[in-house]
Amino acid sequence: MAAATPHSPPPQQLSSPFLEYIRAPGGLDKVVLRGRRSCSVEIRLFGGQVTSWKNDHGEELLFVSSKAIKPPKPFRGGIPICFPQGNLEQHGFARNRLWAIDDNPPPLPVNPAIKAFVDLILKPSEDDLKMWPHSFEFRLRIALGAGGDLSLTSRIRNTNTDGRPFSYTFAYHTYFSVSDISEVRVEGLETMDYLDNMKGKERFTEQGDAIVFESEVDKVYLAAPSKVAIIDHDMRRTFVVTKEGLPDAVVWNPWDKKAKAMQDFGDSEYKHMLCVEPAAVEKPITLKPGEEWKGRLGLSAVPSSYCSGQLDPLKVLHG
Numbered sequence: 205m206a207a208a209t210p211h212s213p214p215p216q217q218l219s220s221p222f223l224e225y226i227r228a229p230g231g232l233d234k235v236v237l238r239g240r241r242s243c244s245v246e247i248r249l250f251g252g253q254v255t256s257w258k259n260d261h262g263e264e265l266l267f268v269s270s271k272a273i274k275p276p277k278p279f280r281g282g283i284p285i286c287f288p289q290g291n292l293e294q295h296g297f298a299r300n301r302l303w304a305i306d307d308n309p310p311p312l313p314v315n316p317a318i319k320a321f322v323d324l325i326l327k328p329s330e331d332d333l334k335m336w337p338h339s340f341e342f343r344l345r346i347a348l349g350a351g352g353d354l355s356l357t358s359r360i361r362n363t364n365t366d367g368r369p370f371s372y373t374f375a376y377h378t379y380f381s382v383s384d385i386s387e388v389r390v391e392g393l394e395t396m397d398y399l400d401n402m403k404g405k406e407r408f409t410e411q412g413d414a415i416v417f418e419s420e421v422d423k424v425y426l427a428a429p430s431k432v433a434i435i436d437h438d439m440r441r442t443f444v445v446t447k448e449g450l451p452d453a454v455v456w457n458p459w460d461k462k463a464k465a466m467q468d469f470g471d472s473e474y475k476h477m478l479c480v481e482p483a484a485v486e487k488p489i490t491l492k493p494g495e496e497w498k499g500r501l502g503l504s505a506v507p508s509s510y511c512s513g514q515l516d517p518l519k520v521l522h523g
């Protein structure tokens with residue numbers, strides 16, 4: 205069966221106790237995944253974008269700006285999908301398109317304990333093909349695990365019929381909600397090489413300590429480990445970010461000056477967010493016709509192993 209068009213009714217399998225399809229005008233239809241107690245995930249069809257992830261106490265774990273703008277502008281917060289980047293609009297057009305429910309996705313091995321998931325699909329429109337002349341199928345599975353963990357699996361296939369390969373860069377532009385950015389540490393990126401977007405993408409090596417935030421940061425960590433931890437002292441919460449198929453990790457906080465310059469971002473909101481974005485940036489991914497690429501993001505929020513001023517990075521990173 206072909207993928208549903210954006211305006212067709214939601215398929216039958218969406219009527220499950222773990223899923224709700226909510227209609228809203230202006231491309232704002234969304235799917236809500238429900239887990240144990242108050243765990244939930246909200247996904248907007250516009251952008252195929254996760255806009256909310258709540259833990260079992262119903263606390264929001266992702267940052268969304270109070271000034272976020274409605275479609276057709278990209279939405280500031282949650283997890284925008286950045287694809288296909290290159291000489292296109294910033295971060296590509298996928299975050300700016302209406303995705304459809306994929307009612308017959310090719311099989312994807314899943315943990316049978318995961319009941320709450322949804323499959324979305326994006327194919328290029330005629331206009332998209334004028335801008336980026338490649339035919340593709342982008343399948344996105346968003347799943348809420350039994351313990352409240354969230355995973356996004358992207359499968360991108362080259363469906364060009366003229367034999368041409370294509371290349372792209374990619375990012376899960378994840379906006380985490382934090383209590384106070386100056387109390388946050390990121391562990392797992394110590395001693396990594398990075399490109400500094402604020403210094404013309406010059407390459408540097410990170411020092412040996414966990415990363416803390418005192419000013420604007422916009423860095424692409426290269427060949428970053430598959431697990432990175434964001435430790436929020438005040439919340440005593442640690443986000444564990446895992447990634448597969450995505451070598452790099454972008455870390456971004458706009459800080460005060462850039463915050464003021466952004467129309468869709470509150471002046472002080474930089475204090476309450478941090479982007480850590482599993483990505484493939486340095487080396488574009490190339491797919492020949494018929495080839496498929498897979499990239500996975502896993503997120504969990506666990507209590508910090510914070511004890512009398514000492515954090516134990518080994519415990520956080522290796523369980």
Ligand SMILES: O=P(O)(O)OC[C@H]1O[C@H](O)[C@H](O)[C@@H](O)[C@@H]1O
Pocket residue numbers: 278294295401422423454455456479
């Ligand atoms: O404003 P946007 O297009 O959403 O981009 C917001 C930010 O995203 C990334 O993290 C980039 O590294 C930054 O350079 C950019 O400013």
